[in-house]
Each structure stands twice: as structure tokens, then as C-alpha cells.
Amino acid sequence: MISPFLGVLFDGFAYGMLLFLLSVGLSVTLGTMNFVNLAHCSFAMLGGYVTVMVTQRFEWPFLAALPVAFLSAAVASVVLERTLYRRLYRASDLDQCLLTIGIVFISVAGAAYLFGTTQQPIQTPPYLRGSVTLGGVNLGVYRLFLIGTALAITLVLVAGLEHTRFGAQVRAAVDSQRMARGLGIDVDRAFAITFALGSGLAGLGGALAIEIVGLDPAFAFTYLVYVLIVVSVGGLGSIGGSFAAATVLGVSDVAGKYYIPELGAFLIYLVMIGLLTWRPAGLFGRR
Amino acid sequence: MSAPVLSTRRLDKSFGSLVVAKDIDLSLPRGVRYALIGPNGAGKTTLINLIAGVLQPDAGRIVLGEEDVTRLEPEQRVKRGLVRTFQINTLFPNLSALESVTLAVCERRGVAGTWWRGLTGYREEVDEAYDILSSLTLGAVCYQPTRELAYGQQRLLEIALALATKPRVLLLDEPAAGVPRDESTGLFAAIAGLSQELTVLFIEHDMNVVFRFASRVIVMVGGRILVEGEPSEIAADPRVREGYLGGARHG
Amino acid sequence: MTSTAPAIGDPHRCLRAQARWRGIEVAFWLATPLPFLLLPSHLQLASHIAITALFTLSLDLILGYAGIVSLGHAAFFGLGAYAAGLVSKAGWGEPLTGLAIASAVAGLVGYATSAIIARTRHLALIMITLGLGLLLHEGANAAHWLTGGADGLQGVRMWPLLGRFRFDLYGYTAYAYSLVVLFLMFLVTRRLIHSPFGLSLRGIRENAIRMPAIGTPIRSRIRAVYTISAVIAGIAGALLAQTTETVSLATLDFQRSAEVLVILILGGAGRLYGGLIGAIVFMVARDQFSGINPQYWYFWIGALLVSVVMFLPNGILGGLAQFRPLSRRAGVPAALGQRAPGWRASGILEGIAQLTSSRRDKSS
């Protein structure tokens, strides 16, 4: 009886890591720049489509496609940041919502126009398929890969924020923009890079998500809700928070479906409401 | 002196290891003008937050008249006549001064919850609000959105809002904060002019103002009451001298 | 008009001036019956616009006036729709009673949930409204026996309105019905905005910290307005169910919640007419775009939203209001387009703002 439990735990964790990759970027941009970027999942979707294109049309290996997904999303986000977002940093958050929702609409229509409305097929390389059995627990290889990637990224991010000069600048900028500026930190640049980084991660998440949840133009909408849930439960601007939240939500979602399927659809929302009423600022929230 | 209108018994409050209030015993009789002085970080504002109910004390009681209000919500204390103002303007930027005060009056008269009757139907409330504003020389500007008022006028509006609730005890947190000295005297003249029924506790750094307007003075240091007494006694008190007045930073 | 402050000593004139009906408002409402004459073939659309406008109005009440951002408002719309639908399915197809029952149901649930709403703020509040909405959606899907699940509620049949007017193919009855209800609800809302209660709501939105200090029990006010808003949303939902004789999970959809939010922001929140203008612009644009380009009309809607944000900050009315600086002086939120700029709903940013301000408090 223990092995299925571990299996569930594993699947849940893997799913959680997927959510984490998709949402950590938004959490950071929201927490640092206070910018309500509902178009976050559009960057994820972009990453997904780039991956499909690169692997299908140019027949690159899957792994080589991932960095491309990251970069393309990052670049796209910088372009948007320069052209549109920057003008709205001071605007009301409602205006920011409206702008970014508008961008989601455009991206959805754009994806449908460019790539068609079909489900995008993705062929992961053989060595990422199937599953291995460890101590009676059946582990999907791809999920192992997913978890590995997510963990690696978390480490890099945390280390980056804690131990690099840039990280210090960002943290300073978060605490008090004015003071940071006073210290001669180029806050705008710091934010631009943070933003690109966050969107890049979303792009990577989108690329990795196809194998598990598929990809079509509706993606930018469908996953917005999940991402928002993770961000709010985790607490704004907290990488650790997003990580914890994603894990909790992923595991409870999968476990719920396994043990009480009747609650399958409800559980993730119940958990969210529960956690938020318990800690309105999120698990690792600063407020 | 008559029975105290407001009294506190052994109030304690600490944030983690930082003790911001310890064994605070106060007892304010009706009609007095109490000044609360002390160096920055002495816990003056914290004390006001405790009395007003913004903060819950870790221990101790707060008694208003006969009633223990220690566990009441801030708005419930206001209803009972225990009212405070803020050191930093805490107003309604896009409401006109008239609207703001009318709102406060309506709240006191318990009509602010009615949504089926137009505001214009409440002539008395509006008149009262207008009178309060005029009495504080704000009559002429009361139609402008608050954010367009001069800083000094906004400080007065702080008080006007408090008065509109017909307080028995008024807690003024640095009413003259940021107001140039010459103006601040006028502002305190207005405070001094308030009804003698009203008990006032105000935080102020400017000793001249304190000694001119306060009937009694409380000195706080490090979250404790150092000494309480007549202005003259305080001025004379050696502990206060070295502990505070000495290299005292005014304002 | 109100732009110049009245003579000193007459506060009543000023307040009355704020509550007074403006010519522009009258003109707007006089224009609403025009479709009967000019666009008889568009009455179904007009009816849907009126219903959407009513729904948006209900959201404006909590978002624009009490600063509660909700991403789950469709819950009440759907509740109203299902309530009305079930009443008719149960054999009682009389529209007005159905409307009443629906509003009651929505109101009850609204009041029940308002307890949580009044306790939370900022992102948590948004997400909890979202969560509740999604839960209800899943619940309706699961309760197949009652709601018909994903197939939608079958067998909704309305009796003629007032026993005389049946809901016709052209939508004469539908639009007349929706429009009248919208107007009545608008009158109620308008009165509410200009009442002491409305003033206290604006107070909460302007400065939630000060309100307790002047004796306002914020939570009970929020619960009250949230319930009223739920009632109105429920009525909107019921109208849709009755005029179309269809009820489906779509009425509870997250999309619907998001859409009504978009419509409100598009029109301009906290302006009473923002929701109405937003509904007209959005629905007409959508009808036209999707007619011209059924597959990619999303693109054009998106472009519309982006350009509005770029050129008309704070929504269409908010943006237009900029061009009439005088109107700001009066600071009358109720009148069309009038509300001082720089205002923001208690959203995520608000949280940060609160943070810094509280910091300052401590450093005294």
C-alpha cells in the first residue's frame, strides 16, 4: 500500500514542479515590479510553440529546443516591456490587467493564425519516455527529468538572488525603489532583466508542459488560473513560496484525484481557499 | 479631581523582544488637556494605537468611563466617544472636506448605513458638518477635494473629522506635525478652544506649545511612563531634564 | 454647473448639484429605446447588452465603489440564472416571480460568502472570489441531476411577460424587459451611490484605515454592499435565463467573470456609467469583429483593449474625463466620467502601498 502512495507523491511533485516553472516568473515580476502581468502564460505558450516548431520543422533535438524556448520568451518579453509595459508601471493595476488581458487575446488569436488551432504534437526523445521502477514505485522518466530541471532552476535562482551582485540589487530594488536608486542602482535595468528572466522561465515551462498537458492556442488562458493560484498561495515575489505552493497544490491535486476522485475537480480550489484564509499573504508572503 | 473618564491599568505590549509599552497606568479626568511627550521611539504613538484599539495589548485593561473597552473594535470605541487623530494625514483624498465630515457625522448619528435615502435628505447632518468645518476656519474650502487642501488645512480636517464623532476623549497624535511653528500655535489655540467637557491627550514635541497648552504632562521613555505632573513640575524634574529635555530634539 | 464651488455658506446646493441628473445622463437613457425603431433586427443583441450592462453595474458597485476586486462574480450571475431556470422548469414560468426568487437566492449566497470577503484583501481576496466561483462551477457540473451538467438545464419555458407579451423571435419583449429592469436597477444603484451608505463606501475605498477612526464598521458595510451586488448580478443572470430560455455552465464560467471585469475596466470603474458604456462598446465590437472574422476576432478585441489602455487610462470614461479638467473640481464620482485620476482599486499594488505607509507609521 505504501508504493502507490509514493507513486502518487511522485506524480504530484512532478506536476507541482510543472506549475512552479510556469508560475515562478509571474511571482517574481509581481513581487518585484508590482506589475500585474496576466499575459504571463502567453510567454509560456510562445515557448511551447517555439519548441514544437524547432523540433518538428527544423528537427532539432528536444533538449536543444529548450534553451531556444527560454530565450525566445525572454526576448519577446523584453520587447513588450520596452514598448508597452514600461509605460504602465505607474498606472492603476486595473489598467495593467486590461492591457495584459488584451495581449493574451492577441496572442491567442495570433497562435491560432500562425500555428493553426490544432493540438501540437511533440515527440520527446526515447530516453525521456517510459518509466523506471524504484523500490516498487513506478517513476515516469519524463517526470524525473521535469523534477530535475525544476530543482536545478530553483537552486540557480535562489543562489543568484542571494549571492550575486545583481541579486542584491534586485532585492534592494524590491525593498525600496527610491533607496535603491539613491544607491545608484539602475533599477529599471534590474527590473527589465528580472522580467526577461521570469518570462524566459515561463517559456521553458511551456516547452516542458506540452508533453504532459498538451498545447493549443487556448493554453494562454487555461493555465492562467493555475498560475495565479500558485502565485497567490506562495506569496508575492517569493521563489521559495512558489516552490512550496506548487508542491502542495500539485501533490494535493494528484493525491485528491487518486484517493477521493469525486473531489478531483474541487480539491485544488479548496486547498487554495483554505491556505489563503489561513495565510492571506501566502505561505511565504511578506505582508 | 472627578472620576477619570479614561484610565488604563498596567498596559503591556511588545513586538517580539521589543517592548513598546510596559505597565502603562493612566487616568484622565474630564476636561483636562494632557500632553504626552518623550523622545522618538518612546512608544507614544503605540500607546495611542493601544488606547484607540488599533493594537491589542498583551496585558492590562483600558476603561472608558465605567466600561472596560479593552476588547472592543476601534469603531466601537469611537461610538463610545474614544477618538483619535493621526500623525500622518489619514484622510479621504478624493472626497471634499464637507463630504468627509458629513460622513463622520452620519456615522455618529447611525444613518450612514441607509442606502435608500439620498444624502441631500440629511440637512441637519450636513449643517452640523459645515458648522464644524467653519468653526475650524475650513468653511470656505470645504467643497474642494481633500487632496487639494493646503497641508495645514488638512491637519485641521484631521481634527474636524475627530470632532464630528462628538468625542468624550480625544487622542491627538502630533496634531501640529509638519506645521510651521507660527501656524501650530493657532492650531493649538483651536484645540484649547474645544469644549471643557472634552478630555484631550496630545503628543507634541514642541515644549513651548506643551507648557502653554497642557494642564498636565506625561513623559514616556522606552515604553514606560517616566513621570507625570503639572508642566511646572515636569520642567523642574531632574530625571526629565537629563532623560529628555536635556539634549532634547524638538519636533 | 457644479464646476464652480457654490457660494460659502450653502453646502446643500453643492451636494444637491452632485446628485442632480445631468443632461448627458438623460440623453443617454432617452437613447436606449432607439434600437426598437432603428435596429429592430438587433433587439436580441441589444437585450444581451442590457443584461451584460446590468451585470457589470453589479460588479462596479463592489469594485468601483468599495474597492473589492472579484474574479468570481459570475457565481452570482449563474446562481440567478439557474434559480430562474429551475423555477420555470418546476412548472412556474412567470418571469417576475422567477426574477424575485433568483435575486433572493443570489442574495443569500452573497451574504453567506460576504463573511469571508470582508475578512480578506488584495490578491488573496481576488483569488478567493475566483476559487469560490470555480467551486460553484464544478459543483453545478457535478450536480448533473439538478443542473443537467454540461448539457445545460433543459426544459426552461417562460410564460408571457405580464401574461401578455411572449418572448418573441425578434426579441421585442426580451429587450423591453431587460431594458426596464436595467433602468430600475440603475436607479436603485444611483440612489445608493448618493446615499450616506454610498458615501461611506467611497470612504472605505479612499482610506480604509481612517474609517474605523470615525466609527465605521467597515466589515458590515462591505458585507452589505457585496450582498446587494450579488442580488443585482443574480437578477442579470435570471434575465439571461428567462429571455433566452437557456441555462448552462457557461453562466458560471471563469471566462464570464473575467469578461465582466474587462468590460468594467474598459468602460471605467467607479463611474456608474462605466459599466454601461463598457458593455455597449465591448458587445458591439465583439458582434462586429466576430461577424467579420469569426476565427480571429479575439485579435481585434485585444487590440481594442490595448489601445484603450494606451490612450484612455482609467477606462473610456476615465480617459474622456481627462479632457474635461473642470469636471474634476466637483469630485463627483457618480456623474459620467467624473473621478479624479490616480485612483486605484484595492488591488495588488494597494498591498504594497499599505506596506510602506504602515512602515512610516512605525518610524514615528
Add this chain to the structure above:
Amino acid sequence: MRRTLVALGIFAAALLAALPANAQQAIKIGLIMPYSGQFADTATQMDNAIKLYMKQRGDTVAGRKIEVIRKDTGGVAPDVAKRLAQELIVRDNVDLLAGFILTPNALAVGDVSAEAKKFMVVMNAATAIITTKSPYMARTSVTIPQLTETFGTWARKNGMGQVYTMVSDYGPGHDAEQSFQRGFKEAGGQVIGSVRFPVANPDFSAFIQRAKDLNPEAIFVFVPGGVQPAAIGKALAERGIDPKKTKVLGMGELTEDEARKSMGDASLGILTVYHYDHNHDSALNRAFVKAFNEAYGRNPNIYSIGGYDGMHLIYEALKKTGGKTDGESLIAAAKGMGWESPRGPISIDAETRDIVQTVYIRRVEKVGGQLLNVEFDKIENVKDPVKARMKK
């Protein structure tokens, strides 16, 4: 003042839009489909087939031009669908309504068809009861029981003793579950368990683990087409469920082209039931698939065939009525009409106005290095069992 202008401007815009395309003697078909949103692709595929048919057969029938007006419901939205139908009739005065991917929308528009006495052709929506909503309605797609109940019986007859069913928790899913179980039980089989997963369900692994724990002889799966087939197929493989040992049964969606592509060899051996596959072996179909690929660079699917046959029904009915477009004559003409479709012989049941067709059992096999749905068994002239029972 500006605001009045805005308001009036908007009304003016609406007014201009309203001016009805001056009614020439064209026959107008109103197509109501979810062109945008998560069902966009099904609409696209159906629309492609409709365009193809009109290209092949010309756009004039019985001397009258055929004009198509397309309306988007944006997904499941019966209220919108109904409004669009009403507007198509009063605004664009169309002669007949067609399309309908989604059951709720079709049901809602059924009322309009009945009230306005307009011929209505359902080209996909597959819930059994739809056609009962209007006497002027015919269907050229399929009904879920038609497939799954037949499949249940077939599965039992072909030696499967006990089965576990897993379906999406919504109308069609319930239909599939119930009718499959019914067919299977009535043939003497045993259902050892069943689960319904939420429609919006990103991760299937947990549910599949449940099924695996019981280790049944066969698992019947139903998920809506689109994202999910591939996802669940992969999850099955990942959980180590081997179609060769545990039989995996499903409706055709499960092994659609995209699904097979992304599942890869994991899809080998999955058994599905369907009424059409572009791999179906007949001259007519080869021609159809060829033309479709030339036009749109992809294979047709069931939505395409539904649209294609739907247009055929409309064209033939119009020929029969000599261009008369009132609901009575058109539905009368449609009743009992039969023809050879790329999917095989089909006909419109004279009583139920629903489709009668051949149901195919297929297995995913590698043919020339390509994964295909290979038909290896079929049941002919299958009517919708639900309505058959209604009559009793």
C-alpha cells in the same frame, strides 16, 4: 458632450452593421460553430470540409446560389448560440441552420428551429436526444451511444470478461460510460469499477494508477478530443499499461492523428470504435482525403466528414424540393435519404431524422512505419439505440 457622441457613434456603428445584405435570391445557410476558443479546431476542420464540398459541387443548387454566413459561439454558450440563430433568421434571414459542434448549443438552437420552422442540420453534436428538440432537425454526425453501446456488446462478444471504465465528468462522458456499460453488461460482461475525471484535468496519472491497482482485463476510456487523448495515452504508457496485456478501449478521439503522433508506439494496439477514419479503405474516401489534403494540407477527421455529409444532405434535399427552403419540405426531403459517403453507406432515419451508419472497430497498428487506425471489424446499419428504446 463627448460622451453623447460616443454613445451615438456606437449606435451608428451598430446601425451600419445592421443594413441587411439586400436579399437577392440566394439560399442562405447560417453556420453556427465555436470558431474561436478551445473547440476552434473542430470548427476549422468542419468548415474546411464544407468549403471543400462547395468547391467540388459548385455553389448553386436548383438554380439558386448558396451563400454561407458564419457565426462564432466562442465555445459552449447556448445563450449566444440561440441569439446568433435568432439574429441569423431575423437579421440575415437565412433559410436554414447548420454546423453545431457542441451539444448545449445545438439543444438551444433546436428551439429556434422549431419556432421559426427552419431546417437545421447538426453536423457534429453527438448527444442522443438533440434531434428530438425540433421536428425540422436532422443529424449527419453520430450519436455517442450508437458507437459505445455497440462497442460494449462487441467487446464482450470478443472475449473480454471484466472492464474498468474511465470517462470525463460531463454530459458526453456520462453518455459514453452508461451506454458502454449497458452494452457490455447486457452481453454478460462485468464492470469492476469506473471513475469520472474532471473535464479540465491536466494530469491523468492518479486516475490511471487507480485503474491499474484493480488490474482489469480491459479499460474503457472516453475523453473529449483535443488536448486530452495524447495526455491520457502517454499517462497510460507511463503507468506501464500495455495494450497487449490490458486491453485499452476507447472512442476514436483517443487515437486521433495528433494523439497517435505524440503517443508514438505507446498507442500500438489500442482498440477504438468510430464511424470514420481518413484511413478507411474505399475509392470514394481516398478521393475525399486526397482533395482535402490538397486543399488544407492535413487529413480530414470526423468533424470534416460530418460537415461534408451535412452539406451533401442540404444540397440533395434542396434538389429534391427544387429550391423550396421551408422547414417542412426540406425535412420531408431529408427523411429516409440515403447515400454513399466517404465513411461508407449512411442514411437519415425516416422516423428519428437521426443518422444510420456503419460502426467500425479499429486497432492502432504500424503500417509501413506509420501508426494508423486499422479497421478490422464493423457493424452495419447501426441506429441510435437510445431513440430505438424511446419508441418501445
